[in-house]
Amino acid sequence: MFASRYIMTAALRANLRDQTVLLIAGLFIVLVLISAYLGWSATATVQDVYLKVVEAYAAKGQIAPPNPVPDTPPLGLLRNMATYVALIGALAGLVLGNKTVSGDRKSGVYALLASRPITSSGIALGKILAIIIAITGLLGVAALTNVITFMILPNFSLSADEWFRLAQFYIASDLYVISFGLLGAFFAITSRSEAKSLMIPVTIWLTVTFIIPQLTANVLPMAALNPLKAMAPAPSGAFFVFTQSVLTPISFAEAYRALAATLLDFAPPGFKFQSFISPMLTLMIVNGLLISAVVVAFGKMDASRSAYDD
Amino acid sequence: MMISQLIAIAKKDIQDALRTRTIFIMTGFLLVASMVSIAVTHTAMGGRLPSDYSVLEAMRGFVEHLEIIGSALAILLGYRSAANERGHNTLALVMTRPIRQRVFLAGKVFASVVLICGCLTVVFVSISVEIMVLTGVGLSTLEVAKLAIGFASTGLYMTAFFLLGFLFALHLKHLSHALLTAFSIWLVFVLIAPQIGDTLDPDNQAVGGLFSQLSVPHAQEVEIMNKLGTYEVIRTGIEQLSPSKHFERLTFALWGIKGSYIGMPLSELLSAKIIDILWLLGYVLGLGGVLFKRQVNFTGD
Amino acid sequence: MSELAIQTKDISMSYGDHVALDQLTLNIEYGEVFGFLGHNGAGKTTTVNILTTLLKPTHGKAWVCGFDVVSDSLNARRQIGYVPENVHLYEAMTAQENLRFLGQLSGVEDLQKTIDETLELLDCKDLANRRVGTFSKGQRQRIGLAQAILHRPKVLFLDEPASGLDPMGMKMLRDLIVKLNAELKMTIFMNTHLIGEVAKTCTSIGVLNQGKLVHKDTLKNVMDRFGDDETLERLYLSLNTQKVA
Numbered sequence: 001m002f003a004s005r006y007i008m009t010a011a012l013r014a015n016l017r018d019q020t021v022l023l024i025a026g027l028f029i030v031l032v033l034i035s036a037y038l039g040w041s042a043t044a045t046v047q048d049v050y051l052k053v054v055e056a057y058a059a060k061g062q063i064a065p066p067n068p069v070p071d072t073p074p075l076g077l078l079r080n081m082a083t084y085v086a087l088i089g090a091l092a093g094l095v096l097g098n099k100t101v102s103g104d105r106k107s108g109v110y111a112l113l114a115s116r117p118i119t120s121s122g123i124a125l126g127k128i129l130a131i132i133i134a135i136t137g138l139l140g141v142a143a144l145t146n147v148i149t150f151m152i153l154p155n156f157s158l159s160a161d162e163w164f165r166l167a168q169f170y171i172a173s174d175l176y177v178i179s180f181g182l183l184g185a186f187f188a189i190t191s192r193s194e195a196k197s198l199m200i201p202v203t204i205w206l207t208v209t210f211i212i213p214q215l216t217a218n219v220l221p222m223a224a225l226n227p228l229k230a231m232a233p234a235p236s237g238a239f240f241v242f243t244q245s246v247l248t249p250i251s252f253a254e255a256y257r258a259l260a261a262t263l264l265d266f267a268p269p270g271f272k273f274q275s276f277i278s279p280m281l282t283l284m285i286v287n288g289l290l291i292s293a294v295v296v297a298f299g300k301m302d303a304s305r306s307a308y309d310d
Numbered sequence: 311m312m313i314s315q316l317i318a319i320a321k322k323d324i325q326d327a328l329r330t331r332t333i334f335i336m337t338g339f340l341l342v343a344s345m346v347s348i349a350v351t352h353t354a355m356g357g358r359l360p361s362d363y364s365v366l367e368a369m370r371g372f373v374e375h376l377e378i379i380g381s382a383l384a385i386l387l388g389y390r391s392a393a394n395e396r397g398h399n400t401l402a403l404v405m406t407r408p409i410r411q412r413v414f415l416a417g418k419v420f421a422s423v424v425l426i427c428g429c430l431t432v433v434f435v436s437i438s439v440e441i442m443v444l445t446g447v448g449l450s451t452l453e454v455a456k457l458a459i460g461f462a463s464t465g466l467y468m469t470a471f472f473l474l475g476f477l478f479a480l481h482l483k484h485l486s487h488a489l490l491t492a493f494s495i496w497l498v499f500v501l502i503a504p505q506i507g508d509t510l511d512p513d514n515q516a517v518g519g520l521f522s523q524l525s526v527p528h529a530q531e532v533e534i535m536n537k538l539g540t541y542e543v544i545r546t547g548i549e550q551l552s553p554s555k556h557f558e559r560l561t562f563a564l565w566g567i568k569g570s571y572i573g574m575p576l577s578e579l580l581s582a583k584i585i586d587i588l589w590l591l592g593y594v595l596g597l598g599g600v601l602f603k604r605q606v607n608f609t610g611d
Numbered sequence: 612m613s614e615l616a617i618q619t620k621d622i623s624m625s626y627g628d629h630v631a632l633d634q635l636t637l638n639i640e641y642g643e644v645f646g647f648l649g650h651n652g653a654g655k656t657t658t659v660n661i662l663t664t665l666l667k668p669t670h671g672k673a674w675v676c677g678f679d680v681v682s683d684s685l686n687a688r689r690q691i692g693y694v695p696e697n698v699h700l701y702e703a704m705t706a707q708e709n710l711r712f713l714g715q716l717s718g719v720e721d722l723q724k725t726i727d728e729t730l731e732l733l734d735c736k737d738l739a740n741r742r743v744g745t746f747s748k749g750q751r752q753r754i755g756l757a758q759a760i761l762h763r764p765k766v767l768f769l770d771e772p773a774s775g776l777d778p779m780g781m782k783m784l785r786d787l788i789v790k791l792n793a794e795l796k797m798t799i800f801m802n803t804h805l806i807g808e809v810a811k812t813c814t815s816i817g818v819l820n821q822g823k824l825v826h827k828d829t830l831k832n833v834m835d836r837f838g839d840d841e842t843l844e845r846l847y848l849s850l851n852t853q854k855v856a
Contacts, residue, residue, distance in 0.1 A: 020490045027494055031502070042510055046520065053524050065524055080509060087501055095490055193330075195393060198489060199386055203339055206379055211343050214371060218354040220347075221374035222558075225505040235354040311718055318715035322701070329703055399699035403758060406663045406693040407716040408685050608665040 003118040007126025008133070011100045015134050021099055024092040025138050031088055032142040035080035036149045043077065073265040075162055078146060078169075079227040082260035085173045086209060086253060087225070092138065093177040094201050097131050097184025102197060105188070105308060114303035124298035128291060131181040136174055143170045169263040175283040176256040180205065182290035189297040194308040208253040215243045216251060231261055231268050248275040252286045255279035315409050319417025320424065323391060327425055332390060336383045337429040343379050344437050347371030352444045368444070370567045372437060376464050377554045381500050382493075384468040387425060388475025389489045391418050396485050405608040412602050418476070419598075426468045434461050455576065456564045463564075466590045467557040471496065473597035480606055500554045507549035553593045556586040615674070616641045616766050616798040617662060622671030623822075624657050631657045633822035634671065639815070641765070644792050644799040646813035646830075648806070654822040655802040656696065659770050662800070663693045676765050689717075692764035692797075696771040698755030702744035706735075706754045709743060710761060717762040729757045733787065749780035756784075760791060767791065769801040773808055781808070788812050810834075818846075 015021045050067045057064035104110055113123055146166065150158055158166065183201045191197035213219040217234035224230050234240040248254060259279040261267035273279055327333045351368045395401045404414060438457060442448055449457070474495060478488040521531045535542055549555045560583045563571040571579055580587070617639040624632040632654040639645050649655045660666040661673055664684040673680045678687040700709045707726060714722045730736045735753045738746070743754065752772065759767060769788075773781050789812060791797045803809060809816055809830070816833065818826040826846070833846065 019484075020487045023487075023494065024490065027497075034506070038506065038509055045510070049520065050524075053526055056526070083505065088497055091493065091497065195332075195386070195390055195489075199335075202382065202386075202493075203335075206339075206343075206382065210375070210378060211346060214347060214350050218350055220351075220371045221378050222504065222508065225501055226508055237353065239350075239353045314718075315716050318712060322704075322712045326701070326703060394701075398702065399695065399697065400701060402663075402665055402693065402695050403699070403713060404716060405665060406688055406691060407713065407762075408688040408718065409716050410685065609660050 003116075004122045004126035004129065007113070007118075007123055008129040011127055011130035012134060014103055015096060015099060015130070018099055018103075021092075021096055021134075024088070024095050025141075028084070028088050028092050028138060029141060029145065031084045032081065032145045035084055036077060036146065038080050040077055073162075074150065074158055075166060075169075075264045076266045078166075078264050079261075079266040081142075081146075081169075081173075082257055082264065083225050083227055083230075085176060085260075086256065089139075089173065089177045090180040090205055090209070091202075093135055093180030094184035094198070094205065096134050096138075097181035097186075098188040098198060098201070100127050100130050100134070100181075101185045101188035102194060102308075106194070110301065110303040120299040120301070121295050124295040127185060127298070128182070128294055131185060132178055135177045135181050139170055139174045139177060142173075143167075165263045169260060172256060172259045172263070172280060172283060175280075175287055176252070179252065179283065179286045179290055182287065182294055186290065186294050186297055189294065189301055192308065197308070208251065212247055212251045213254055216240070216247045216254065217244070227257075227261070227266055230257060231266070231271060233268075248273070249277050249282065252282050255282040259283075311408075312410070312413050315413050316417040316420065319404075319414060320421035323394075323418055323421035324424060326394060327387075327390070327421075332387070333425050333429060336387065337432050340375070340379055340383060340429065341433050341436055343375040344372045344433055345440055347375055348437055348440055349444065368441060369437070369565050370562070373558060373561045373565070373567065376467070376561075377558060378500055380464060380468050381471040381496060381554065383429075384426065384471035385475035385489070385492045385496055387422050388472040388477070389479045389492065391422055391472075392476050392479035393485055393488075396479065401606070401608045405606075411606060415601060415606075419473075419601075422472050422476070423465070423469060426472065427465055430461055430464055430468070452576065459576075459580075460561050460564050463557060463560050463587070463590065466594055467553060470553055470590065470593040470597060473594065473601060477597060477601055477604075480601075481604060499552050503548050503552035504555050504558075507545055507552075507555065510545045510548075550589075553590060556589040559583065560586040560590070614641075615639060615677075616643065617645075617673075617675055617800060619658075619662070619673040620671055622658075622661060622668040622673050624654070624661065624666065625669050630822050632661070632668070635819075635822070635824050637817060637824065637827070639798065639800065641798050642792070642796065643815050644788060644813045645801065646809035646816045647800065647802045647819060648804060648809060648816055649802075649819035650804060653819045655819055656770055657822075658819070659693075659768050659800070659802055663691055663768055664688055689762075690765045692759030692762070692767045694752075694755045694759045694767070694769045694772060696774055696802075698751050700743045700751065700754060700758070703742065705740050705742050706730075706746075706757075707739040709754065710758055713758045714761045719762050725761060726757075729761055732760075732790075733757050748775050749777065749783075752776065752780065752784065756787065760795065760797070763795060764797065766798045766800065769799065771802055771804070773803065773805055785812050 046067075050064075054064040104113070110123075114120075143166075180201070183204060184198075187201045188197045191200065210221040210224055213224050213230065214221065217232070217240065219230050219232065223232070234244060255273070255275070256279065258267070258271075258273040261271065262273075275282065277285070348368050348371065351371050355368070395404065405411070434457060438449060438454075475489070475492045478492045479485060482488040482491060559568075562568040563574075563579055563583050566572040571582075574582070615638050617637065619635050619637045621634045621636055622632060623630065623634050635654075635658060637658075647655050647658065657666065661668050662675060662680060664680045664687055667681050675687045676690040678684075678690065680687045700706075701712070704712070710726045710729070711722060714726065719725050726739075727736070730739055733753050733756060735750070735757070738750055738754060743751065746754070756772075772784055772788075776784060785808065788799055788801070792799055801809075801813065813830050815829045816827070817824055
């Protein structure tokens with residue numbers, strides 16, 4: 001356990017000194033701020049548009065229909081966060097996971113670690129903890145940014161329930177990003193080439209984010225990035241009934257989005273996640289499986305020839 | 311001598327991509343995504359052929375996959391092309407031979423353009439067959455021409471991202487930073503800029519469209535949007551930055567995914583989309599210019 | 612043709628505040644086997660990088676066979692062969708494929724025949740069809756040498772060629788250097804910090820310390836003055852210590 005702690009500390013220190021990790025983390029934080037602005041801006045603009053429509057109807061002596069976009073609940077302002085966590089958060093997770101393992105592989109440090117009285121699962125544990133702490137730290141900063149935004153915006157005060165749901169949203173986001181961190185680490189251990197160690201998880205990320213949602217609900221790739229469009233119900237028909245029942249339980253990108261939509265109040269009325277497993281449980285199961293995979297992969301790694309081929 | 315050197319470099323790169331199966335993985339992934347997308351879109355339409363249906367309309371999801379996956383794969387191809395030399399420190403061996411830097415770079419770019427075109431040929435031929443099988447309608451000469459122009463635009467679009475990956479992998483001090491920096495830019499160009507443009511569009515704030523929910527006719531919609539001048543300038547400005555958006559506008563028009571272009575003569579359509587074509591060309595030429603202008607560090611330090 | 616195989620005039624190389632090479636002036640005649648001695652970081656590799664056209668000096672000029680390495684780099688490259696300290700080849704390709712590719716870039720005529728002859732010369736025909744990724748350090752070094760002499764350059768640059776080789780590998784390398792110099796009339800410029808190797812193979816030496824040339828003479832003169840390998844080592848150490856102090 002002590003050995004794991006040292007490995008974890010060394011990995012965290014290396015991550016903090018890595019410019020790439022800092023760059024991605026910085027980009028994520030910038031997007032958190034943009035997300036809050038976008039939510040506010042889009043909502044304000046709709047109000048503006050609606051007022052102009054009312055004026056136009058009034059000029060014709062008619063009464064405008066009711067605003068189809070009702071007052072957005074305060075948490076709904078953060079709806080873009082769900083998209084950014086799924087995009088840059090997941091990519092940041094992949095990078096962090098990859099870097100936490102690949103640096104030592106390239107420098108040949110695993111031969112030095114393996115020649116000491118530490119088990120491979122001890123090494124794996126240290127690395128996994130480093131990934132979890134780094135990602136939780138990153139999301140912690142994002143959460144803090146949101147909290148400050150809500151505290152300084154006078155028009156938006158959150159109820160106790162809303163604060164609780166915001167916390168749950170960040171737990172779900174943390175789990176989601178950690179799963180990509182573990183995925184990045186797994187392929188950084190198992191791939192023979194460094195390029196493949198990034199290429200394979202990126203392919204999985206693209207599949208989970210863009211291909212599976214299309215199969216289950218005909219969500220086109222670009223619509224998958226729009227928090228509202230992505231929540232559109234699936235077309236009717238036997239095909240989608242079948243794909244939903246088979247794929248939704250393992251589609252953790254959709255599980256995350258469903259959870260985020262419910263917690264942040266932007267799910268359409270009557271929305272129901274089409275899976276027999278709850279979305280939070282899906283995220284937990286995925287993480288559990290990935291942790292086991294990383295531990296097994298470390299156990300099978302040949303430390304004497306750990307360097308990449310490229 | 312220069313031509314034979316260029317061919318030698320291109321040949322080696324192509325053989326390398328075939329040997330390591332990179333190009334097969336790339337093509338396979340893009341092919342699966344594209345074919346799934348067309349089949350799903352066709353299924354979602356209930357397999358119907360509406361009266362104003364463009365045979366190529368089912369390609370909307372395909373365009374979006376080309377935008378996202380095509381560009382990501384092109385970056386990987388660019389990264390590999392440079393990393394193969396830098397990672398193995400073979401640049402020094404190559405560049406101590408009587409070869410000009412621009413010939414070396416041209417050979418590498420040429421190889422990757424050939425690989426991209428090969429990958430796209432497989433994908434475009436497969437989806438054309440798929441569309442014909444699914445709809446039971448053969449493609450007209452005009453549709454084949456539109457597909458061919460779309461193919462060329464995709465080649466241009468992917469070349470821009472190839473150059474991005476290649477440039478960073480060739481010039482950044484640490485090779486490991488190159489792929490991630492290129493991917494960060496990819497995120498901004500391909501996903502975030504169009505996403506911001508899309509999310510900020512007031513019409514997208516209500517399911518089914520804000521203006522149609524309010525029964526506002528198109529002319530009045532334009533009038534209202536004009537009143538939101540600055541907001542719209544910022545929104546479209548962000549969209550303009552993205553090569554993906556230009557690629558999307560061009561292919562959506564070409565393939566009749568955007569209804570207003572259905573039935574428009576090809577020459578008229580192309581002149582209506584000339585700005586998007588120029589943007590795409592601009593990205594390729596701009597990045598290509600930087601690539602050929604900058605001195606490469608051959609010592610690997 | 613220039614009378615000198617290698618000539619540098621006041622070349623310097625700086626990285627920010629760090630001066631890697633300080634006004635180096637060097638003349639090496641055709642047919643010499645020149646041993647360039649110096650501790651790690653003395654500036655030997657920087658010198659080779661400049662002479663092989665891979666780096667542009669921040670100051671000064673250098674010529675190989677009379678061709679300016681900056682303004683006429685293409686012609687300079689036609690005259691040289693280069694074996695880096697760690698020979699990196701295309702791992703996924705066989706030795707033969709590597710040689711074919713690099714030979715094409717050098718414009719070698721009758722390439723297959725030349726490859727066969729070169730592999731024969733270096734006594735490694737058995738490696739031709741094996742993938743480089745499976746090679747030992749010594750085997751890699753031979754193919755590295757093969758690629759460098761494929762086009763029969765006038766000047767061959769070797770950067771720490773003995774690094775990491777076992778005694779057998781070092782002996783083989785020594786014999787090869789002598790052979791290339793004698794049979795193919797190549798001028799050889801060899802970076803090293805192994806005194807023993809210099810004494811056994813070189814005709815002249817230069818000692819570099821902190822980017823400055825602190826001694827240059829023929830090996831014969833040095834041996835006449837000092838006698839044996841051990842004193843040569845002392846000479847090297849004393850020159851370095853003096854400058855460092």
